[in-house]
Amino acid sequence: MNWHKIAGIEHTGEPFVKQVKAGNKNICLVGYEGKVFAFGLYCPHAGGNLGYGWCNNGKLVCPIHRYSYDLQTGKGSEGQNDYIDTFPVKIEGRDIYVGVYSFFERIKQGFNT
Numbered sequence: 001m002n003w004h005k006i007a008g009i010e011h012t013g014e015p016f017v018k019q020v021k022a023g024n025k026n027i028c029l030v031g032y033e034g035k036v037f038a039f040g041l042y043c044p045h046a047g048g049n050l051g052y053g054w055c056n057n058g059k060l061v062c063p064i065h066r067y068s069y070d071l072q073t074g075k076g077s078e079g080q081n082d083y084i085d086t087f088p089v090k091i092e093g094r095d096i097y098v099g100v101y102s103f104f105e106r107i108k109q110g111f112n113t
Protein backbone atom coordinates (compact mmCIF):
# COMPACT_ATOMS: atom_id res chain seq x y z
CA MET A 1 0.00 0.00 0.00
CA ASN A 2 1.15 3.50 -0.77
CA TRP A 3 0.38 6.32 1.65
CA HIS A 4 -0.33 9.66 0.00
CA LYS A 5 -0.14 12.94 1.88
CA ILE A 6 -3.23 14.98 1.03
CA ALA A 7 -2.37 18.45 -0.21
CA GLY A 8 -4.31 21.56 0.71
CA ILE A 9 -5.92 20.37 3.91
CA GLU A 10 -4.84 19.90 7.51
CA HIS A 11 -6.40 17.89 10.31
CA THR A 12 -7.94 20.40 12.69
CA GLY A 13 -10.83 18.35 14.04
CA GLU A 14 -13.29 20.57 12.16
CA PRO A 15 -15.96 18.87 10.04
CA PHE A 16 -15.61 18.90 6.25
CA VAL A 17 -16.43 16.97 3.06
CA LYS A 18 -13.92 17.52 0.28
CA GLN A 19 -12.77 16.11 -3.05
CA VAL A 20 -9.03 15.34 -2.99
CA LYS A 21 -6.41 13.29 -4.82
CA ALA A 22 -4.43 10.45 -3.22
CA GLY A 23 -1.87 9.74 -5.91
CA ASN A 24 -4.00 9.26 -9.03
CA LYS A 25 -7.08 8.24 -7.06
CA ASN A 26 -10.06 10.57 -6.68
CA ILE A 27 -11.12 10.52 -3.07
CA CYS A 28 -13.95 11.95 -1.01
CA LEU A 29 -12.29 12.96 2.26
CA VAL A 30 -14.58 13.48 5.24
CA GLY A 31 -13.90 15.02 8.64
CA TYR A 32 -16.58 14.11 11.15
CA GLU A 33 -16.55 14.34 14.94
CA GLY A 34 -12.77 14.71 15.02
CA LYS A 35 -12.07 11.70 12.78
CA VAL A 36 -11.13 11.58 9.12
CA PHE A 37 -12.52 9.06 6.60
CA ALA A 38 -11.69 8.43 2.94
CA PHE A 39 -13.99 7.01 0.27
CA GLY A 40 -14.15 6.58 -3.47
CA LEU A 41 -15.36 9.87 -4.93
CA TYR A 42 -18.29 8.63 -6.98
CA CYS A 43 -21.59 7.34 -5.70
CA PRO A 44 -22.39 3.77 -6.85
CA HIS A 45 -26.03 4.69 -7.46
CA ALA A 46 -25.60 7.00 -10.44
CA GLY A 47 -22.12 8.48 -10.18
CA GLY A 48 -22.82 11.53 -8.05
CA ASN A 49 -19.77 13.37 -6.74
CA LEU A 50 -19.70 12.59 -3.03
CA GLY A 51 -17.28 15.49 -2.51
CA TYR A 52 -20.35 17.73 -2.71
CA GLY A 53 -22.17 15.65 -0.13
CA TRP A 54 -22.62 16.18 3.58
CA CYS A 55 -22.74 14.18 6.80
CA ASN A 56 -25.80 13.32 8.82
CA ASN A 57 -25.95 10.99 11.85
CA GLY A 58 -22.67 9.24 11.05
CA LYS A 59 -23.45 8.85 7.36
CA LEU A 60 -22.18 10.49 4.19
CA VAL A 61 -25.11 11.71 2.08
CA CYS A 62 -24.87 11.85 -1.72
CA PRO A 63 -26.00 15.26 -3.06
CA ILE A 64 -27.83 13.81 -6.07
CA HIS A 65 -30.53 11.43 -4.76
CA ARG A 66 -29.53 11.48 -1.09
CA TYR A 67 -28.49 7.89 -0.71
CA SER A 68 -26.39 7.59 2.43
CA TYR A 69 -23.36 5.54 3.46
CA ASP A 70 -22.00 4.61 6.87
CA LEU A 71 -18.80 6.53 7.63
CA GLN A 72 -17.23 3.58 9.47
CA THR A 73 -17.94 0.84 6.91
CA GLY A 74 -19.01 2.49 3.63
CA LYS A 75 -22.16 0.34 3.70
CA GLY A 76 -25.27 1.83 2.12
CA SER A 77 -28.33 2.48 4.23
CA GLU A 78 -31.09 -0.08 4.50
CA GLY A 79 -32.70 -0.89 1.17
CA GLN A 80 -29.85 0.48 -0.96
CA ASN A 81 -27.90 -2.78 -1.21
CA ASP A 82 -24.70 -0.99 -2.12
CA TYR A 83 -21.52 0.40 -0.61
CA ILE A 84 -18.76 2.88 -1.29
CA ASP A 85 -15.06 1.98 -1.32
CA THR A 86 -13.23 2.88 1.86
CA PHE A 87 -9.56 3.78 2.20
CA PRO A 88 -7.35 3.77 5.30
CA VAL A 89 -6.43 7.13 6.79
CA LYS A 90 -3.57 8.05 9.09
CA ILE A 91 -2.89 11.35 10.78
CA GLU A 92 0.62 12.57 11.53
CA GLY A 93 0.55 15.88 13.35
CA ARG A 94 -1.82 17.89 11.18
CA ASP A 95 -1.00 15.98 7.98
CA ILE A 96 -3.57 13.59 6.55
CA TYR A 97 -2.48 10.48 4.62
CA VAL A 98 -4.68 8.14 2.61
CA GLY A 99 -3.55 4.60 1.82
CA VAL A 100 -4.15 3.23 -1.67
CA TYR A 101 -3.45 -0.32 -2.82
CA SER A 102 -1.97 -0.76 -6.28
CA PHE A 103 -3.89 -2.67 -8.94
CA PHE A 104 -1.65 -5.72 -8.46
CA GLU A 105 -2.01 -5.62 -4.66
CA ARG A 106 -5.80 -5.67 -5.07
CA ILE A 107 -5.61 -8.67 -7.44
CA LYS A 108 -3.34 -10.48 -4.97
CA GLN A 109 -5.83 -9.79 -2.16
CA GLY A 110 -8.59 -11.27 -4.32
CA PHE A 111 -6.69 -14.55 -4.55
CA ASN A 112 -6.10 -14.63 -0.80
CA THR A 113 -9.79 -14.42 0.12
Ligand code: FES
Pocket: 043, 044, 045, 046, 047, 048, 062, 063, 064, 065, 066, 067
Ligand atom coordinates in the same frame (compact mmCIF):
# COMPACT_ATOMS: atom_id res chain seq x y z
S1 FES B 1 -26.07 9.40 -7.58
FE1 FES B 1 -25.77 9.25 -5.44
S2 FES B 1 -27.73 8.79 -4.68
FE2 FES B 1 -28.03 8.80 -6.82
